[in-house]
Amino acid sequence: MNVIDSDNLARDCREKPESTFSHPALEVRDCVKRFKGFGRNEFVIAADSINLTITAGTIVALVGSNGSGKSTLMSMIAGSQLPDSGRIIVAGEDVTEQPSWQRTGKVALVRQNPEHNVFSALTIVENFALAEAGQARRFNLKRAAGPRVRDLARDTLAQFSMGLEDRLDQLAGTLSGGQRQAVSVAMATSRNPALLLLDEHVSALDPTRARVVMEQTEAIVRQRSIATLMVTHDMGHALKHSDRLILMHRGRIAMDLASKEKAGMGVPDLLARFEKLTGETLPDSAVLARA
Amino acid sequence: MSILLIGAQVGLIYGPLALGIYFALNILSLPDLTLEGSFGIGGASTAVALVAGLDPATALLLGILGGAIAGLITGLLHVYLRMNVLLAGILMTTAAWSISLAIMGAGNISLLSQATIFTWIEGLGFSGQWAAIIVGALASGLVALVLIWFLHTNYGLSMRASGLNIQTARSFGIRTEARQIVGLIIANGLAAASGALVVQSQGFMDVSIQTGVIVVGLAALMIGMSVFKTPKIIPSILGVLLGILVYRVVVTIALKLGLPPYFVKLVTALVVFGIIAVRANGLGLIAIPGTKAAKKNARERLEYLENDRVVNIT
Numbered sequence: 001m002n003v004i005d006s007d008n009l010a011r012d013c014r015e016k017p018e019s020t021f022s023h024p025a026l027e028v029r030d031c032v033k034r035f036k037g038f039g040r041n042e043f044v045i046a047a048d049s050i051n052l053t054i055t056a057g058t059i060v061a062l063v064g065s066n067g068s069g070k071s072t073l074m075s076m077i078a079g080s081q082l083p084d085s086g087r088i089i090v091a092g093e094d095v096t097e098q099p100s101w102q103r104t105g106k107v108a109l110v111r112q113n114p115e116h117n118v119f120s121a122l123t124i125v126e127n128f129a130l131a132e133a134g135q136a137r138r139f140n141l142k143r144a145a146g147p148r149v150r151d152l153a154r155d156t157l158a159q160f161s162m163g164l165e166d167r168l169d170q171l172a173g174t175l176s177g178g179q180r181q182a183v184s185v186a187m188a189t190s191r192n193p194a195l196l197l198l199d200e201h202v203s204a205l206d207p208t209r210a211r212v213v214m215e216q217t218e219a220i221v222r223q224r225s226i227a228t229l230m231v232t233h234d235m236g237h238a239l240k241h242s243d244r245l246i247l248m249h250r251g252r253i254a255m256d257l258a259s260k261e262k263a264g265m266g267v268p269d270l271l272a273r274f275e276k277l278t279g280e281t282l283p284d285s286a287v288l289a290r291a
Numbered sequence: 292m293s294i295l296l297i298g299a300q301v302g303l304i305y306g307p308l309a310l311g312i313y314f315a316l317n318i319l320s321l322p323d324l325t326l327e328g329s330f331g332i333g334g335a336s337t338a339v340a341l342v343a344g345l346d347p348a349t350a351l352l353l354g355i356l357g358g359a360i361a362g363l364i365t366g367l368l369h370v371y372l373r374m375n376v377l378l379a380g381i382l383m384t385t386a387a388w389s390i391s392l393a394i395m396g397a398g399n400i401s402l403l404s405q406a407t408i409f410t411w412i413e414g415l416g417f418s419g420q421w422a423a424i425i426v427g428a429l430a431s432g433l434v435a436l437v438l439i440w441f442l443h444t445n446y447g448l449s450m451r452a453s454g455l456n457i458q459t460a461r462s463f464g465i466r467t468e469a470r471q472i473v474g475l476i477i478a479n480g481l482a483a484a485s486g487a488l489v490v491q492s493q494g495f496m497d498v499s500i501q502t503g504v505i506v507v508g509l510a511a512l513m514i515g516m517s518v519f520k521t522p523k524i525i526p527s528i529l530g531v532l533l534g535i536l537v538y539r540v541v542v543t544i545a546l547k548l549g550l551p552p553y554f555v556k557l558v559t560a561l562v563v564f565g566i567i568a569v570r571a572n573g574l575g576l577i578a579i580p581g582t583k584a585a586k587k588n589a590r591e592r593l594e595y596l597e598n599d600r601v602v603n604i605t
Contacts, residue, residue, distance in 0.1 A: 080458060104464030119455050121522035122448070130452055133445040134464030141441075144448040171522065 023092030025195045025227030026054040026077065031086030033072050033251075046072035047083065048251035054195070056091075057225040059218065061232055061242035065280060069251040070231045074199050077229070078109045091194035104134050108188035110181065112200040117184035120173030124164065127172050128153035128187060135191040156186045160216060178209035185217045189224055196221060198230040202237070210234070214241055235267045245270075249278045294543050295536075300420050302539030303427025304488040305507055307434045309515075309535045310528065311481030312508035317516070317527065318442070319454040319474040324380030324505060325365040326482040328387025329358030331501030333483025335391040338400040338496035347408040351487045357394070358483020359476045361387060366472030375604040384501075391498050399497040407491035423492055430488060431535075434481060435528050442524045450474055451524075482508075506559050511535035513566045538562060 033047040046069045054060050064070050075081035077088055079100030088096045090106045111117050118127050129144035132152065150168060157164040160182050164175070175183065181201055188196060198217065202210035218241045221228050232238050238245055245262050247255035254277050257265075275281055308330060315323040333354035340350035361383060368379040392398065412422035441447040452460040453470035460467050486504075490496045514537050515530030538559070545558045568576055575588025 078462065080461075099461070099466075101461040101464050101466050104462065109462050116456065116459050119452055119459065121455055122451065126448055129445065130448055130463050130465075133449065137464055139446045139449045139465070141444045141446055144443055144445045173522075 023056070024053045024089075025056045025058075025091055026052065026229065027087075027089040028052040028073070028077070029087040029089070031073070031076060031083040031088065033069075033076060033081065033083050045251045047076065049086070050251070050253060052246070052253065054227050054229060056194075056227050058243045059221060059228045059230065059241065060244045060246060061230050061238035062246050062248065063232060063235065063238050063274075064248035064254075065278075068248040070248050071199065072251075073248070074109070074197050074229070074231060077195070078107055078197055079103045105137065105191065106194045107197060108191055108193040108195070109197040109199065110184045110188050110201040112203055114175075114177045114180035114184070114204065117201075118172045118175070118180045118187075120171065122172060123169050124157075124172050124175070124183065125150055125153050125168040127183070128156070128190075131187040131191065152190070156190050157183065159220070160186070178205050178213055181205065181213050182216060185213070185220060189220050189226060192224060193226060196226045196228040198228060198232075200231050200233060203233060210237075217241075235270050239265060239267065239270065247274060247277070249280075254278060294540055294547065296420060296424065297543045298536050298540035299427065300423040301543070302535045303424060303431050304492055305485050305511070305535050305539075306427060306431025306532055307481040307488070308485035308504065309508040309511035309531050310431070310434050310438060311478040311485070312505065313512050313515070313527065313531045314438070314474065314481065315478035316509075316512065317454075318451055319471060319478070321369075321376045321454070321471060321475065322380070323362075323365060323376055323475060323478060325361055325383040325387070325475070325479055326380075326508070327501050327503075327505040328380075328384035328390075329361045329479040329482040330486035330489075330504045331391040331498060332357040332361055332387050332394070333486030334490040334496050334500055335394040335498070336483070337487035338402060338490050339394055339396075341402055341405040341407065341491070342400060347406060347411065347491060351408065351484065351491070354487030354490075355480045355484045358486070359480040361390075361483075362475040362477070362479025363472065365479070366475040369475075370468045370472060378604045387501065388498060391501070395496065395498065399495060401495045402490070403494050407494070408488070409492050426488065426492070430484065431532055434484070435532060439525055439528060503556055503559075506556070506563065507535075507538065510538045510559055510563050510566075513563055513570075514538055517566055517570055 028050050031047050031050045032045070034043045034045050036042070037044045048069070050069070050073060052073075062070055062073070072081060076083050077090075079095070079098060079102075083096065086096075087094055090103070093106065095103050095106065119130070122130070123145070125145045129149045132149055133139050133144070153168055154165040162179055162182065164179060164183065167174075172180065172183070185201070201217070202213050205213060214237055230238075230242065239262060243259045245255075245257040246253055255273065271281075308326070311326055315321050315326060336357035337350040337354035340353045341347065345353070365376065365379045365383050368374045368383070369376050408426055409419070409422045412425055413419060417425060442451060449460070449463075449465045450470045450473070452463060452465055453467040453474075457467045460470075486500065489500060511531055511534035513534070515527065515532070515534030518530045518533060519526035521527065541562055542555055542558055545554070546552065550558065572588055575584050575591070578584035578588060
């Protein structure tokens with residue numbers, strides 16, 4: 001497995017034009033989302049006046065127990081759920097009322113379930129063609145898997161060293177879960193979105209594959225300096241692969257650690273702070289992830 | 292041989308309908324029953340156009356247009372009234388019965404004195420049977436080629452994506468509701484094309500031709516999907532066309548064996564039942580109780596029952 005070397009990454013970051021950094025990649029302002037509860041007139045507050053700003057080029061890890069509002073926040077940013085009130089601004093543009101399909105050029109999302117990121121019934125190159133056409137929002141009557149898209153797909157897949165570049169015409173359903181997630185990250189980042197959302201994108205993989213895909217994801221994201229909001233239940237990943245760590249609890253941001261504050265912090269320290277802050281323990285998976 | 296020819300003669304003009312059903316059910320994953328009504332509207336429109344003195348090709352196009360409009364309405368009902376496609380289709384097909392009668396102004400129209408596409412071809416020196424086979428093959432072949440081309444374009448690909456997973460498609464930047472509406476227009480236009488061809492071929496239009504016709508296409512689709520089990524487009528489309536031939540041959544054989552014509556619909560239903568049963572159960576269905584195959588089948592049936600879901604369309 002090739003992991004892109006970090007000196008090149010740093011240089012690439014510096015070479016980015018200054019204008020890219022003029023707006024924060026993401027601003028969430030006072031976002032509230034309530035769901036109907038089980039009882040009559042009973043509401044569950046999934047997002048309780050969330051404020052969050054992510055500067056361009058940073059990787060932010062988002063952790064929290066089940067029902068803390070992580071997924072709701074991600075859905076509101078991606079556009080599959082609309083906030084009851086508040087604004088969502090991506091790279092300076094207010095997208096609050098935009099349907100998800102209009103946000104594609106700005107926001108890219110990789111979901112937990114590999115089945116939801118890649119169309120199994122389409123070939124690998126057809127998946128790339130869709131991602132390409134979607135980015136340009138040009139769904140025309142030209143042949144989808146033409147030479148240009150094939151070259152793009154081949155180059156993009158070659159960087160994973162999984163041999164996928166020779167399997168362009170196979171159905172994406174023949175890929176393993178890890179391969180699919182790798183392809184999804186490649187497709188999502190090839191669009192150079194202002195913001196990349198990773199919704200537990202390695203949690204359905206076995207630990208070894210999860211580590212590999214996570215490392216490759218970070219390498220690509222850093223190389224292209226794409227601002228990233230990454231939900232994970234793995235505290236190790238959250239500490240290791242991020243510039244900033246946010247903890248959500250009951251629809252609010254309960255803890256926000258900048259790079260310096262989380263430096264030197266281990267998983268046990270993080271878990272201890274979580275317990276102290278919320279009076280709850282994280283699910284077992286987070287604890288097991290230490291091993 | 293003669294059985295094969297009769298199968299091709301009667302079957303090929305149902306090719307566009309079968310491909311329309313493939314398009315709605317398989318590509319778009321929309322169980323649209325409007326197709327049945329569109330078949331009738333297509334027949335009614337073409338009959339009225341022929342009686343009005345229009346040439347057969349224009350009459351065919353008007354028939355297609357009638358079906359396309361029905362598909363557009365179903366699409367709008369689904370997207371803007373948030374109506375389940377199955378329910379919208381049932382209502383549209385019911386309405387289509389009255390609309391067909393309104394277009395015709397009578398219960399049936401005879402076209403014996405009018406020129407049709409089929410009499411054109413017969414004029415070139417072909418027998419009635421070969422004229423039907425040629426027109427059916429041209430229509431089915433043309434529709435198949437255009438669909439194969441279309442579904443490999445960027446737009447066609449976005450339509451396939453919309454039928455696979457709406458959330459994923461939308462995250463790829465695809466406005467799925469637009470694809471559904473356009474797709475229903477195409478599928479219903481194709482069904483209407485078959486309706487128009489059938490009317491021109493038999494030389495009269497009766498409003499009852501639409502009744503149960505969707506099952507013919509469904510039989511072709513099920514046979515075709517069982518031949519090539521792949522989501523790829525080219526084998527699927529060839530399979531559907533092959534399916535319509537196989538289905539017609541089965542019906543022809545059944546009739547030759549002395550089955551009364553009113554049993555055709557029963558035979559059709561039995562063919563579809565049979566194929567689905569084999570597809571879902573394999574040989575497990577007829578396995579001797581207690582054998583490995585029977586146990587496997589029982590386990591699979593239990594899994595199916597455990598995962599069964601209700602779909603409320605109201």
